[in-house]
Amino acid sequence: MTATDLRLALPAAGAWVAAILLVGIPGAAGPVAGAAAVAVLASLLGVASALAGGRTVRALEAGILPLVAIAVVALAIALHEPLRQPAVLAGALDTGAPIEVVVALDETVAAVGGSSSATDATVVALRPRPAGVGGGADPELAGGAAPPETESMREVRVPVVLLGFEPAERAALGSRWQGLVRLVPLEAGDDRVALAKPLGALEAAGRPPPLMAGADALRERFLGVASTFPGPGAALLPGLAIGDTSAIDAELDAAMKRSSLSHLTAVSGANCAIVVGLVLGLGALGRWPRAARVGAALVALGGFVVLVTPQASVVRAAVMAAVVLLALATGRGGRGLPVLGAAVLGILVLDPWIARDYGFALSVLATGALLVLSGPLAARLAAVMPRAIALWIAVPLAAQLACQPVLVLLAPELPLMGVVANILAAPAAPVATIVGMAACLIAPALPWLATALAGLAWVPATWIAGTARVTSGLPSATMPWPEGAIGALLLAGLTVGALVAAGVPAPIAGDRLRARAALATTAVLVVIVGATAGADALGRLGRPADWVIAQCDVGQGDAVVVRSAGRVALTDTGAEPDALAACLDELGVGRIDLLVLTHFDADHVGGVEAVVGRVGAALVGPTDGARDEAVLDALVAGGAVVEHVTAGDSGRHGDYGWRALWPPDHRGVSPGNGASLVLEWRSAGECACPSMLALGDLGRDAQESLRASVRIAPVDVVKVSHHGSNDQSAEVYAEARATLGLIGVGADNTYGHPTEEALAMLADSGGAALRSDRLGLVLIAPGTGRVWGAGLGGRSGGGSGAASNGQSGGDSGGGSDGDCAHGAGWRVWTERGAVADPGEVGAAD
Template sequence: MAEVRVVDLRLAVPVALGWVTTVILVGVPEAQVVAVPVLWAFAAGAVALTLRFRVLGVVALALVIAALCATAVALQAPSRAPAVLVEASASGGRVPVVVRATSVITPDARSWQGVVVSANDAPMDVPVIIFGGAPDRRTDIGTTLTATVRLEATDAGDHSAFILFPDDAAEAIRDPPWYLEWANHLRRGFLAAASSLPGQGGDLLAGLAIGDTTAVDQSLGAAMKASSLTHLTAVSGANCAIVIGLVLLAGAAIGLPRGARVAISLLVLVGFVILVTPEPSVLRAAMMAAIVLVLLALGRPVRGLPVLSLAVFALLLVDPWLSRTYGFALSVLATAGLLLLASPLAERLAAWMPRPIAFGIAVPTAAQLACQPVIVLLDPTLPTYGVVANILAAPAAPLATVVGLAACLILPVVPPVGAALCSLAWVPAAWIAAVAGFFAGMPGARLPWIGGPVGVGALIAVSGGVVLLILARGTTRRVTALVLALGMVAYGSSVVTTRVVELLGRPAGWQVAACDIGQGDAVLFRSGAETALVDTGPDPARLGACLDDLGVERLDLLVLTHFDHDHVGGADRVIGKVDRVLVGPSGEPSDDELVQRFEAAGARIDHASRGLTGLLGSWRWTVLWPPGGSGRAVEPGNPASIVTSFEPVGDCPAGCLSALMLGDLGEDSQRRLVPLGSLPHPDIVGVAHHGSADQYPETYSRLGATIGVIGVGADNGYGHPTSEALGMLAAAGTTVVRTDTAGLILIAPGPDGRGVEVWTAKSPEDAAPPGDDGTQR
């Protein structure tokens, strides 16, 4: 008789409800005041009913856990919003702060994390993310720094409460305390030793062993992501299990009693967390390990899912804002997938292959089934070779982890032995890097999928079907197999029919898209789940077709560079679907009426002038024109076009492009803009005024952009783009792509995370402008 697996959900379901409660309340702070007493009232009633109806025990437990989570949110929320920071954020003023670094800061870091411990001498403990202001030398975790900053409050659910923009480089005023410095010393030595080894294996080794990815460049990071191997550099359960297992075995070998082995293991666990840094996946793994050790000390049985549930609950109480972080969610889901699916899947596969191979396939498959519905929110594609890449990399990962960690610990004590261990650990690290590079370079490494909630729902359905296929028996399994098979046929048909060439040819990781909307501009910027649009073009229908084609349902930011019809005529399509709108000076009553319509539909309106800045995913956007203050006035229209730069400042494992959009800025205004300085050297420039002759040549030579995008209509009657403008761009070394001959234009980082990849809806021959050979870079 086949063994019947029973899954204990008595704690998992209540904790899941607590997690959902936490997610809602950290994102909707105003609901906390009502939610806490209501949940406690329901919990008290459920507990009372449980005394008579024991079947309600799980319901009572769920309500108690939800009430505890809500209480944790309500108690911690005020400390994240001290008055001095809230006031500075609202006023736009600057405030001196003292920050304790919670991440390693390299001199070239675009952003780093910390905790504000005081502002205007007021003590506090507020998690923040800092953009810019990196000191000129490597700064370790725990270092105390001071800076004068401008602040912006983040969304309520973000783990960081504020974003800080320092005026200058932050100044270190205090070294890390001793209980952190020992780990900093080990990390520095190991990173230096690993980085001295050849190739990408040396760059990757520190990430595999201790989670330090500062040596991983964009090319390697992009390859690891494309091949679904990024999780190997996120220290988690496997690493904790190896470390604690070795400690327990060593303790048993020398005859230590159980209590002593557990106590030593807990101390080692704390040190391990400090060494590898308390990222969400590390916290989840360490909390589970601590619970297991306590259960072992008490002689109680250990069951995986209840341990995971208890760990999640404990972490939500300590830091409710973890509930909304992708790292935490993916770590929990991957662990749940392994606990629930890996063993049944391995048992099924073992009927056709040796058990070790079956287990090697089952582990990455289970994790990917559990995590992919969340990953698709960040990247609406599916990794074609992810499971195969993980199967090939899996045997090497523990070797790199164990030997690399040993090298890290031994290097300061016996340097020659530590160096030898580094060289030994380099071998599996180099293998993993080679696997990542091989599969990332394979054709069709990422398959297109539906973006947004629809895509998530579809993938949940597919994952659920696969799970049912694994666990079900008899007729249910046959029906599920049939449904999945039909679904695969339907999906395959959709890929190989009318749009196969386009969908597979499009760069899945596009970051900039120039819509083909005729004579006008409409350029999208996408970073993760956030999207901005610069201008709307003249036609709502054509703009809508472009947005629908690219799966864009809502805009986080809309920049209306000026109020000419070819830049705002399509605005009706996005009114009510925009969170924030930047506008310049208005010249007609109709301009003000349009702004009022956006505002009435719920959009935040900002009147843009030089210096205004903000974030869009991993980009920082900055307004460079028009000038503000009491300087010489700029007339509405083309001379006052909003000029916006998009510069990468966040974590961009696949590479981040940079861009400068010039609107319809003419020669005179460009002459005034260039001497102001701070012009970036972007990958992409949005060529001013559709390539008219009204240009300042030095603008483009100073920018030195790789790609120049021109939004222009065929047979437009204006002669755009002019030979003069094309000549300026050619002299600056800028390759031109234009919507009249190329159609829709998608621009992405190159395959290695560097360079620029351009995709056009029309063939390169059709897309090539006069005098250009059509080469796409």
């Protein structure tokens, strides 16, 4: 057996760890690079001295390459830092002052109505705004107008996340846009430097380069061809062929993820491998010299990267695919690891901030697994099955084993059907990719032939979509797993133990050690499965089946469900369709009888795709332009009846009655946060229905106007406005006297939500904060005033302080004095942990 060559793999791993640490500590890379360089020189002198004395010092020799790798990557970080944050940008980042920029889009953005809440872009030129211009309290004062041109544009390259970019027409990758923005710095280790919020409409400032523009035209033409076919296969085909996932709905996307087939829905190393492998195969048939075959393959790979858009993830996938194919095509197998190590080092030097990217980690691990594990696994499996079938199983199994410890950091579950789904999809993926890509390339010249080829590619695409839906829908498709670093380390240890027990890589120890490894792995696995799956089962059993209000954990956004008498109402959809779809599936919600869209910001309507076709009626406030109307058009096309609601309107939802308190029925309120649709929910019958006031995203001024226009009556639950920003009216919360405050907020949000001020207002009014970032899914049900939680690892908590009905016997505030919230009581269930006591909410944050 040939020994695995780790000479470059270990230095690459060391440099990777160093990059993960150093990109998060500004200014540390330079000193580390200097220290590593000194250590390298010292080691070289030590080796030279030893050799001069006729001795060898293997420890020093082995340490030189890792030190060199660390020094090179640290130096790269030190050189990149001033380029990512040039001095001319410092003032805008520190003070939030407006700045005029030209940005180049790093991804294609759909026209209005698409998902454009956050777009990767690069600031390629900027002009600092002169001091004193537009520096007032109103950030929108300038209206997007460019500042006086007292300074010329300065060329820079600063990666940012462009917020709220809503072009009137499809904006291609590489196109340039100019306007005034406000920058909000992100954490040092983030691959993007800042959030860029436009202070008005951005104006087109340049088309993409000709090659990229031509590729974009090809992609757009192919999307039109694929859309002529029915079913999920048509939605999946562009993703399989050219990495365009814009047609994939939330349901199909969730199914692909649960079945571990999501790598097929966008460009991955597998897509690149198919392209290069096809060219190498054609070259072999034509008896081309090796140099010609490799050259043609690289040209084809470059063209494929341009076609599917040269984003960082695509370039990374192309590099990894080239590594695998070049290593395996030359019969080097395990010796491909030095090439992989060199590729990793090269990518880290070019973009050190990619070290913290999960996609990068998955690409490296999958590539390494194919090089090191697939062969030994196939050899072990070949003992009990034909060699071809063994290799067919070994490839996805190796990738799954290597990647799963990282994947549990993203979703704490094991896709038990993942290997099976990949085996079933494996024969279809190359056909859909190759034939679909051919259809894309010839679409402008021979549209009839492109349609025919797309029809052929649609068949395997439909097979893959069906495989995803069937395997993801099986009762045991996934198994819960401990979350976080502990869960990843446990799974990694179990994976190593299982491989040792199976003698993979081929026998590294005697039978006794293998037997012990098998026993230990099995015992640990039984304990973990019992603890996690058992706790999950108990948590589900303890979940109140009679819940009436649910707050979904959809990240930085709102999604609140009200259920009564068999009818379901949903207020807002959050930003991501897949997050909302997962929550609704968890709740067993299919039909949405009533959808309430408080306003049209992306974090409130971005997930609407998940419910299109499932909505009976929709209540909406003021709209503002084509983007908002496109949301309503999609709902109407799906069968919904849309009703524009203003203050004073009311209706019935099961045993609940709802009443609109805001916005007023006049044209003086501009669409947006200040015109959020505010509903009051109260019992309209004999039900045990906690009363609720849902404030949308009203700011302090709008809340005060609301308070002046209508009496704020006491309620049990308040949906805290604007995710807990500090732009709140303490008087509104004091009058509402809610015992529970629902706060839809993302764990990694960069806005500081919920703020100490908002939490204090809630606590001062006697309310406990039910934060989705900490508690996950929250359910409120009729009961005796009990709060408890269920989560992985048996995390739970209880207590009656936060759940006791503090308003028993109080004034109902009119309308429904018989509201059960003032008599029957209620209880709360949380997915993760217990609810803080109202008196401790502010301090708990």
